Amino acid sequence: MSGTELNKPAEESGATPATPASKPAPEAGKESNGTQLVREIMSGNAVISVLAVVVALVIGGILIAFTDSRTTSAMGYFFGDPSATFKAMWAAVSEAYGALLRGATYDPGARTWQGRLGIFETLTFATPLILSGLAVTLAFRVGLFNIGAKGQIILGATFAGVVGFLIELPPGIHLVAVVLAGAIGGALWGGIAGFLKAKTGAHEVIVTIMLNYIAVSLVLYLLKNQLRDPNSTNPISPRMHESAMFPLLLGPNYRLHWGLVVAVLAVVAVAWLLNRSTLGFEYRAIGENPRAARTAGMLVSRGYITVMLFSGALAGLAGVTQLAGTEKLLDSDIAGSIGFDAITVALLGRSRPWGTFFAAILFGAFKAGGTSMAINADVSIDIVAVVQSLIVLFIAAPPLIRSIFRIKELRHEGV
Amino acid sequence: MKNLLLNKVKRGALVGTVTVSAMAMLLTGCGEAPPSSGSGDGTKNAAAADYLGCIVSDSGGFDDQSFNQSSYEGLKKAEADLGIKVKEAQSGATSDFAPNLSQMASAGCNMTLTIGFLLAEATATAAKENPDLHYAIIDDNSIKADNVKPVVYDTAQAAFMAGYTAAATSKTGKVGTFGGINIPTVTIFMDGFAEGVKYFNEKQGKDVKVLGWDVATQQGSFANTFEIVQEGTKISNNLISEGADVIMPVAGPLGKGAGDAVLAANKGGKDVKLVWVDSDGYLTAPAYKSVLLTSVIKTMGEAVETIVSDDLNGKFDPAPYVGTLENGGVALAPFHDLDASVSADTKTQLEEIKKGIIDGSIKVESKSSPK
Numbered sequence: 001m002s003g004t005e006l007n008k009p010a011e012e013s014g015a016t017p018a019t020p021a022s023k024p025a026p027e028a029g030k031e032s033n034g035t036q037l038v039r040e041i042m043s044g045n046a047v048i049s050v051l052a053v054v055v056a057l058v059i060g061g062i063l064i065a066f067t068d069s070r071t072t073s074a075m076g077y078f079f080g081d082p083s084a085t086f087k088a089m090w091a092a093v094s095e096a097y098g099a100l101l102r103g104a105t106y107d108p109g110a111r112t113w114q115g116r117l118g119i120f121e122t123l124t125f126a127t128p129l130i131l132s133g134l135a136v137t138l139a140f141r142v143g144l145f146n147i148g149a150k151g152q153i154i155l156g157a158t159f160a161g162v163v164g165f166l167i168e169l170p171p172g173i174h175l176v177a178v179v180l181a182g183a184i185g186g187a188l189w190g191g192i193a194g195f196l197k198a199k200t201g202a203h204e205v206i207v208t209i210m211l212n213y214i215a216v217s218l219v220l221y222l223l224k225n226q227l228r229d230p231n232s233t234n235p236i237s238p239r240m241h242e243s244a245m246f247p248l249l250l251g252p253n254y255r256l257h258w259g260l261v262v263a264v265l266a267v268v269a270v271a272w273l274l275n276r277s278t279l280g281f282e283y284r285a286i287g288e289n290p291r292a293a294r295t296a297g298m299l300v301s302r303g304y305i306t307v308m309l310f311s312g313a314l315a316g317l318a319g320v321t322q323l324a325g326t327e328k329l330l331d332s333d334i335a336g337s338i339g340f341d342a343i344t345v346a347l348l349g350r351s352r353p354w355g356t357f358f359a360a361i362l363f364g365a366f367k368a369g370g371t372s373m374a375i376n377a378d379v380s381i382d383i384v385a386v387v388q389s390l391i392v393l394f395i396a397a398p399p400l401i402r403s404i405f406r407i408k409e410l411r412h413e414g415v
Numbered sequence: 416m417k418n419l420l421l422n423k424v425k426r427g428a429l430v431g432t433v434t435v436s437a438m439a440m441l442l443t444g445c446g447e448a449p450p451s452s453g454s455g456d457g458t459k460n461a462a463a464a465d466y467l468g469c470i471v472s473d474s475g476g477f478d479d480q481s482f483n484q485s486s487y488e489g490l491k492k493a494e495a496d497l498g499i500k501v502k503e504a505q506s507g508a509t510s511d512f513a514p515n516l517s518q519m520a521s522a523g524c525n526m527t528l529t530i531g532f533l534l535a536e537a538t539a540t541a542a543k544e545n546p547d548l549h550y551a552i553i554d555d556n557s558i559k560a561d562n563v564k565p566v567v568y569d570t571a572q573a574a575f576m577a578g579y580t581a582a583a584t585s586k587t588g589k590v591g592t593f594g595g596i597n598i599p600t601v602t603i604f605m606d607g608f609a610e611g612v613k614y615f616n617e618k619q620g621k622d623v624k625v626l627g628w629d630v631a632t633q634q635g636s637f638a639n640t641f642e643i644v645q646e647g648t649k650i651s652n653n654l655i656s657e658g659a660d661v662i663m664p665v666a667g668p669l670g671k672g673a674g675d676a677v678l679a680a681n682k683g684g685k686d687v688k689l690v691w692v693d694s695d696g697y698l699t700a701p702a703y704k705s706v707l708l709t710s711v712i713k714t715m716g717e718a719v720e721t722i723v724s725d726d727l728n729g730k731f732d733p734a735p736y737v738g739t740l741e742n743g744g745v746a747l748a749p750f751h752d753l754d755a756s757v758s759a760d761t762k763t764q765l766e767e768i769k770k771g772i773i774d775g776s777i778k779v780e781s782k783s784s785p786k
């Protein structure tokens with residue numbers, strides 16, 4: 001692929017004010033808006049991330065308190081005994097968040113070992129979130145919104161599944177082949193969006209969202225036909241061969257598997273790529289200002305294509321950790337909500353690899369603890385979704401947080 | 416995206432609850448404080464107070480107006496009647512099944528109900544890991560274990576009666592059905608329905624056609640989803656425009672979509688009727704009672720309550736429970752508001768059919784019937 005040729009449409013898009021647009025420049029406005037927002041998000045301070053989580057938890061607590069049946073009945077005689085209401089509220093919130101914390105870390109009261117050490121469940125849930133969060137993070141840094149993690153996860157899992165349950169290979173090699181297949185599957189799906197962006201200027205948000213739908217329908221079609229378990233009438237695949245599965249990290253009592261190690265390695269690799277490599281420098285330059293990067297002789301379109309390949313590969317790996325780590329067989333729901341949670345994780349992690357890592361662990365904790373909260377404190381698991389959504393809100397609306405806490409333009413004080 | 420929307424709706428509901436609570440506090444906050452005694456109402460018996468009955472839904476959730484909901488209500492009834500404790504978990508995705516079940520085990524649930532064949536894999540694993548705990552799985556008969564009780568329904572029997580009723584009340588000579596996904600728990604309804612129509616044609620010398628399902632090829636109209644309600648409207652509109660005037664949707668929440676299509680068609684001058692499934696739609700989906708001919712009921716609530724109470728009394732038995740017309744596990748609902756549109760003759764014939772199916776003189780065959 002010749003760089004200049006690829007570069008052409010992107011060049012057009014980059015605001016050439018003199019030429020009257022015979023066809024509208026694909027994204028002259030959108031690109032600068034998007035870039036600005038990405039920069040805005042990336043400039044977010046760690047303090048903002050922490051405060052966003054805290055405020056979201058407080059609001060979640062208020063919701064828990066007011067929807068608790070003890071509180072509502074105590075409110076019936078609020079003016080007779082106001083303290084009862086507050087006691088009931090405190091009891092509801094401390095029970096719920098207590099169960100959340102214990103479920104996500106350590107619960108001495110649980111009957112089984114699995115339940116006692118929830119921290120491992122947290123890490124299990126965090127594994128695909130780390131990888132898919134990295135996928136979004138990496139694209140963010142080049143100024144692209146990869147909303148398509150879901151589709152890339154599905155394609156990654158599908159490719160990995162084909163190798164994992166249709167083909168027999170010796171142990172060791174099999175798992176490596178599964179991992180590679182998953183990365184390739186995700187990369188192809190992400191690459192489509194990158195290619196279209198570079199070649200035609202098609203906005204990656206639209207393209208990746210559409211590709212999500214296509215991926216879901218595609219995998220459902222395959223699961224009904226070529227990939228269906230011959231012993232089942234349901235649209236599910238056969239089980240992965242044992243040799244294609246990630247070995248468990250901590251024995252049969254816990255679901256935690258070697259996928260976590262892959263995820264940590266990916267964090268290290270992406271951190272190196274972004275901060276230490278020439279390619280990463282180009283990525284960051286394009287993310288900061290594509291026009292300046294182009295003037296400096298960088299191939300913006302090549303950046304778009306390669307970053308979407310990498311990004312898709314990371315999301316594909318997330319699909320592999322789901323399939324070969326915990327789920328064991330492919331169904332059309334393999335991506336669950338991971339694809340969208342990945343965006344939140346990347347936002348919360350301020351588009352930094354290690355920030356994403358810790359944000360993913362926090363979200364893993366929400367997931368593991370949320371189940372325990374729902375079951376042991378009888379609080380709807382939707383509270384977790386509310387807290388997560390509030391986190392997005394507070395991060396995506398930094399001025400709001402700044403005004404609540406009177407933080408003045410942290411950006412200019414040096415980040 | 417759909418999940419996001421759903422969450423938004425649920426979030427809206429939460430906010431609403433808060434507002435309502437705050438209003439309620441202002442309005443009723445003047446009540447008397449109760450005497451501060453710690454002891455609540457006495458528990459029914461000591462064993463029951465320590466008994467934990469737990470339930471894990473599939474991705475439909477406990478408000479699906481279908482089998483998750485009926486099973487959940489059965490367990491809640493057991494809680495009220497027997498004084499047991501209840502824990503519940505809704506699954507948002509397939510990946511939630513295993514964690515939910517392991518949480519239930521670690522909470523020490525004596526009996527865990529899992530709803531739907533999708534949970535079979537996770538239930539089998541959990542049952543193996545916790546041989547001292549009991550499990551019951553609804554709509555799946557694939558697990559053979561000493562601590563798992565499969566609960567299945569020969570729904571074709573009741574659907575046969577619904578098919579007969581539909582054929583007898585159809586004016587266009589065409590009745591229709593469609594499913595969520597082409598899986599046995601769905602197609603068993605469609606088989607029974609089509610067989611019922613066939614039986615009507617044989618007995619009455621008529622030629623009522625069934626649209627949307629072919630028993631011989633086991634193919635028909637499917638929405639390929641249990642979630643997107645509008646797909647139900649779309650398929651129903653197609654069936655109606657092809658001339659069907661009785662529609663039986665077998666697609667969980669998509670039944671609402673079908674109901675909307677029927678209401679709209681009737682507004683446009685047609686006379687289309689609806690057959691609900693799983694629960695008595697007259698009670699669970701009252702919006703459509705004006706067009707609701709009857710319902711094919713699976714009485715899961717009762718089955719669930721019985722299983723829990725047996726287990727509480729130490730009478731757990733891993734033999735599958737098969738709901739039939741005979742044991743009342745499946746039934747045809749009353750005609751309610753449309754009672755007048757079913758002739759007295761048809762009602763008598765339906766009684767005879769019911770007797771015939773129970774004594775075996777009428778064979779209802781479906782590839783999907785529990786063996």
